[in-house]
Amino acid sequence: ILIKAQAQNGFQANYDEAKVPAYTLPDILKTTTNQPVQNKKTWEKVRRPEIIRLFEENVYGQTPKSYDRLTYTVKNENAQAMGGKATLKEVAIEVVKNNKPLTINLVLFVPNQKKSPVPVFLLINNRGKDNMDPTRAQKSDFWPAEMVIDSGYAVAAFHVSDLAPDDTTKYVNGVLQLYPEQLTANDGMKAIGAWAWGASRVLDYFEKDKAIDAKKVMVVGHSRGGKASLWAAAEDQRFAMCFTNCSGNTGAALSHRRFGETIRRINTVFPHWFAKNYKKYNDNEAALPLDQHMLLAAIAPRPLYATNASKDLWADPTGTYLSVKLASKVYELYGIKANLPANPPGINQPIMTSSVGYHNREGEHNLTAYDWSNFIKFATDQFK
Numbered sequence: 001i002l003i004k005a006q007a008q009n010g011f012q013a014n015y016d017e018a019k020v021p022a023y024t025l026p027d028i029l030k031t032t033t034n035q036p037v038q039n040k041k042t043w044e045k046v047r048r049p050e051i052i053r054l055f056e057e058n059v060y061g062q063t064p065k066s067y068d069r070l071t072y073t074v075k076n077e078n079a080q081a082m083g084g085k086a087t088l089k090e091v092a093i094e095v096v097k098n099n100k101p102l103t104i105n106l107v108l109f110v111p112n113q114k115k116s117p118v119p120v121f122l123l124i125n126n127r128g129k130d131n132m133d134p135t136r137a138q139k140s141d142f143w144p145a146e147m148v149i150d151s152g153y154a155v156a157a158f159h160v161s162d163l164a165p166d167d168t169t170k171y172v173n174g175v176l177q178l179y180p181e182q183l184t185a186n187d188g189m190k191a192i193g194a195w196a197w198g199a200s201r202v203l204d205y206f207e208k209d210k211a212i213d214a215k216k217v218m219v220v221g222h223s224r225g226g227k228a229s230l231w232a233a234a235e236d237q238r239f240a241m242c243f244t245n246c247s248g249n250t251g252a253a254l255s256h257r258r259f260g261e262t263i264r265r266i267n268t269v270f271p272h273w274f275a276k277n278y279k280k281y282n283d284n285e286a287a288l289p290l291d292q293h294m295l296l297a298a299i300a301p302r303p304l305y306a307t308n309a310s311k312d313l314w315a316d317p318t319g320t321y322l323s324v325k326l327a328s329k330v331y332e333l334y335g336i337k338a339n340l341p342a343n344p345p346g347i348n349q350p351i352m353t354s355s356v357g358y359h360n361r362e363g364e365h366n367l368t369a370y371d372w373s374n375f376i377k378f379a380t381d382q383f384k
């Protein structure tokens with residue numbers, strides 16, 4: 001793994017824990033003017049908004065909240081999908097701003113056995129569209145819709161390319177056409193911000209669909225999609241729960257550690273993901289007024305689950321676990337104690353508390369049935 005990753009684009013990745021530089025993280029529980037945050041009131045009124053602003057300005061960019069109109073068309077409905085277990089809806093969600101339209105194509109299955117409204121898992125799909133095949137001719141563990149339906153949840157997915165194609169130049173052909181001012185601003189959103197924006201528009205749609213419990217929408221993302229699921233949940237407090245799978249650098253892992261992928265590397269290979277301002281921190285993590293534990297904390301008190309894979313050191317499993325542990329301090333302000341152990345758990349040993357959860361799955365960088373089965377278990381515990 002070491003040699004392979006070191007060769008990646010000529011970047012030197014560190015995989016040696018002993019070579020992690022000494023670093024000081026900004027304290028989640030101190031405001032920028034150094035006031036201690038001792039209760040949820042100060043957290044909600046002062047510190048949390050500060051943190052969101054820090055991420056908007058320095059990392060993901062602004063997320064425009066306003067649009068002129070949101071309409072939707074059910075393009076296809078089948079009440080006998082999955083052998084009669086589910087109702088399929090293919091929905092075209094159209095958002096209009098300044099006469100410019102954007103369409104998000106949602107695939108949604110709702111379990112027939114459950115009384116509506118039901119909670120839903122929403123995947124931000126950053127891989128092939130065949131992973132969300134509405135006909136179910138193609139099935140994939142990346143979005144194991146049958147498994148989720150059998151567990152009594154609705155399951156939905158949209159593809160990131162509807163919002164911003166994952167390409168260094170084509171990313172502008174999507175949401176950014178509706179908000180052209182974002183293209184020039186140093187804190188303008190780019191692809192990851194656009195994907196998160198899309199998740200919120202799907203939530204707007206769920207608020208209109210009586211089959212769905214819009215107060216129980218769980219956003220799921222893998223890797224670059226997991227960076228977007230975190231940002232969506234942090235910014236939009238209507239999301240009830242967040243799952244971030246192998247999200248690594250500028251996802252759930254701590255950037256200051258410079259373990260595996262670094263900010264310079266991510267900004268160089270994926271210049272279309274984050275705001276221009278983020279480039280200031282290339283090889284300059286020490287100057288960051290934030291780290292990713294603060295993004296996770298912004299999701300509190302809503303439940304958060306993060307994962308890694310044992311062979312995916314690029315995404316820094318230890319740095320992810322530490323980030324979750326640090327974020328759990330904020331849940332304590334709400335009286336939810338996580339008591340996470342100091343060291344990461346062993347491989348395939350999920351930790352599930354009443355606030356945060358974490359596992360390091362054996363294997364490669366991927367989103368698998370193992371990951372989903374733990375998401376379902378965690379969600380079910382939370383909703384009890």
Ligand code: GCU
Pocket residue numbers: 222223224225246247248249261266314
């Ligand atoms: C690359 C990238 C990661 C990203 C991953 C993925 O490896 O460096 O930051 O998470 O792709 O999306 O699979």
